[in-house]
Structures are given as C-alpha cells and as structure tokens.
Amino acid sequence: MDVWTRTCLAIAVLSVAPSVGAAEAPDPVPRPREVAAGVWTIPEVPVPDREPDGNTVVFAVQDGLVVVDTGRHAWHRDAILALARQQHRRVLAVVNTHWHLDHVSGNPALRAAFPRLKVYASGAIDHALDGFLAASARESARYIDDPAIPAATRDDIRSDLQAIQRGTVLKPDIVIDASRVLALGHHEFRINLAPFAATSGDVWLYDEASGVAALGDLVTLPVPYLDTACPDGWRAALSAVAATPFRIAVPGHGPPLTQATFTIYRHSFERFLDCAASARSKEDCASQWADDVASLLAGGPARDPAQTASGAAYYVDLLRRGAGRSRYCEAN
Numbered sequence: 001m002d003v004w005t006r007t008c009l010a011i012a013v014l015s016v017a018p019s020v021g022a023a024e025a026p027d028p029v030p031r032p033r034e035v036a037a038g039v040w041t042i043p044e045v046p047v048p049d050r051e052p053d054g055n056t057v058v059f060a061v062q063d064g065l066v067v068v069d070t071g072r073h074a075w076h077r078d079a080i081l082a083l084a085r086q087q088h089r090r091v092l093a094v095v096n097t098h099w100h101l102d103h104v105s106g107n108p109a110l111r112a113a114f115p116r117l118k119v120y121a122s123g124a125i126d127h128a129l130d131g132f133l134a135a136s137a138r139e140s141a142r143y144i145d146d147p148a149i150p151a152a153t154r155d156d157i158r159s160d161l162q163a164i165q166r167g168t169v170l171k172p173d174i175v176i177d178a179s180r181v182l183a184l185g186h187h188e189f190r191i192n193l194a195p196f197a198a199t200s201g202d203v204w205l206y207d208e209a210s211g212v213a214a215l216g217d218l219v220t221l222p223v224p225y226l227d228t229a230c231p232d233g234w235r236a237a238l239s240a241v242a243a244t245p246f247r248i249a250v251p252g253h254g255p256p257l258t259q260a261t262f263t264i265y266r267h268s269f270e271r272f273l274d275c276a277a278s279a280r281s282k283e284d285c286a287s288q289w290a291d292d293v294a295s296l297l298a299g300g301p302a303r304d305p306a307q308t309a310s311g312a313a314y315y316v317d318l319l320r321r322g323a324g325r326s327r328y329c330e331a332n
C-alpha cells in the first residue's frame with residue numbers, strides 16, 4: 001500500500017514496502033506545544049507504516065477547553081486527555097474541521113471522558129459514511145489478512161474499519177451550516193464553513209484573541225491531500241484564509257505557519273493545480289511542488305524531496321483521472 005493512499009483510509013493500493021521491525025516500535029507520545037497563551041497544538045507524530053493523525057489545536061476558554069480535531073490513534077487522543085488533566089480543565093467542545101478519520105476518530109473517547117461535551121462539525125460526514133468511507137471499508141477489508149501489508153498498517157486498517165462501522169458516533173451534535181461567530185465557553189470564535197474544498201464541508205476556525213487559526217486539511221504538508229477534494233472550493237477557502245489577519249495558522253498536517261509561509265503554501269498549491277490541469281508531465285508538476293514547498297519542509301520530518309515529489313505525482317494522477325478533481329467531489 002503506497003504511503004500516499006493512506007491519508008484517510010484511502011482506496012487505491014499501489015505498492016507495499018514493509019519497514020522491518022516497525023511493528024514493534026513503541027507508541028509515540030505527542031508533546032503539546034503552546035503556540036500562544038492558552039493555545040496548544042498537539043502535533044501528529046509520523047510513525048513508519050502507520051496512517052497519519054491530523055494536528056489537534058486546543059484553546060483554553062473560561063469554562064474549559066475547546067479541542068479542534070481528535071486524531072486517529074489512541075496515543076493522540078491520550079495526549080489530548082493528558083493535557084486536559086494537566087490543565088485541570090474539562091473539554092467542553094470539540095470542533096471537527098472535516099470527517100477524515102485522522103481528525104475525528106478520537107471523538108468517542110473524548111465524549112466518554114467528558115459526557116457533556118458537544119461536537120461541532122459540518123454535516124458532510126453523512127454523505128461520507130455512505131460514499132467514500134463505505135467504499136474505503138469495502139476496498140480495504142481485503143488487506144486486513146494480507147501478510148504483504150505491514151502489521152502496523154493492518155492494525156490501522158482494522159481500527160479504521162471499526163470506526164466506520166460505528167460511524168454514527170462520529171457525527172456532530174451541532175451541525176455548522178454557515179460561517180458565523182460562535183461562543184464556546186463564553187469565548188467567541190469565528191467559525192468558517194468552506195463548502196466543497198478538501199471535503200464537501202470543511203470547517204476552519206479563527207480566534208481573534210490569540211491570533212491563531214486552525215485550518216484543518218485546507219493546508220497539509222508535505223503534499224495537499226486531495227483524496228476527496230473539490231479544487232475550486234479549496235482555492236476559494238485559501239483565499240478566505242489569506243484575508244484573515246491570523247498570526248499563526250495551524251494546518252491539518254505539518255508545522256504552524258505564519259502569514260508569510262501560508263502565502264508560500266497557497267501559491268504553491270495554485271501552481272500545482274494549474275500544472276495538473278495543463279499538458280505538462282506529472283513529474284514536472286511533482287518536482288515543481290517539491291521545489292515550491294522545500295522551505296516549508298526544511299528541518300521537519302518530511303523533508304525528503306523525492307518522497308514529497310512521489311506524493312505530489314500520485315495526486316496529479318488522481319486529479320487527471322477525475323477531470324481536475326477527486327471523483328468524490330460532490331460539487332455540481
């Protein structure tokens with residue numbers, strides 16, 4: 001299974017390169033990082049053969065904590081719960097930026113720990129449970145017992161299948177159906193709905209008090225995860241982010257961005273989509289992307305340009321197969 005097909009329990013299976021001994025690697029312990037007073041990120045920790053976790057952002061508010069995205073793996077949600085214990089605060093709200101399993105799988109554990117919390121998200125998961133996720137479950141079930149797939153990957157596939165089977169518990173209590181100011185724990189957040197972007201309903205959030213924006217998978221590094229993407233809506237969403245005076249923007253995957261580095265990302269993304277829509281070779285588009293974002297990856301875990309280019313090439317193919325978008329884009 002190619003690493004680029006595993007973003008959110010993806011479907012295509014291209015190649016398998018088991019990592020020797022990776023299955024025995026101990027679980028990582030994600031370390032919260034305070035990016036502004038009372039605002040933390042809990043970053044994803046890449047582990048060989050494992051699917052990703054989306055970054056989490058945690059805001060301290062008057063009555064508790066607001067948690068943006070809950071990760072996929074137990075170690076990620078444990079890090080959220082540990083931060084709540086350390087801060088002596090309860091989680092009163094979860095905001096899911098989108099329904100990909102690396103962002104919502106921790107919801108049930110947080111609900112169990114804090115039964116009164118409310119989950120806020122767009123209603124896009126309803127279609128996804130019947131569409132992309134159902135198809136993913138059908139396709140990936142056959143790999144659970146395939147010895148050619150690394151044991152750790154099969155373990156993740158199994159967990160993802162269980163999450164899909166219990167999918168209704170991942171749904172929001174409160175559906176975000178328009179952009180608006182929302183008071184959570186007496187703290188006002190600007191909640192933005194981006195229709196038909198990375199999914200059919202992405203939510204991103206801006207906290208004026210701290211200057212922190214949580215963008216979900218509208219920004220992902222090392223490559224844009226276009227598995228369920230509608231690129232036109234995605235461009236529009238990035239344009240709305242660009243018009244927001246954030247100080248720090250936390251992406252769904254990758255390190256926090258400043259206005260300057262976000263601008264690099266946005267221009268790289270647009271050039272990548274333009275290239276994919278042109279007659280240029282996919283290798284051209286992929287290496288252009290890897291060059292464009294090289295400064296954003298420097299020093300991080302995903303800094304191998306060849307691997308970045310291979311991921312970008314995968315998504316050029318995906319866009320070209322779908323006439324410029326994912327076949328799971330539901331926009332008219």
Ligand SMILES: [Zn+2]
Pocket residue numbers: 053054100102103217225252253
């Ligand atoms: Zn993600």
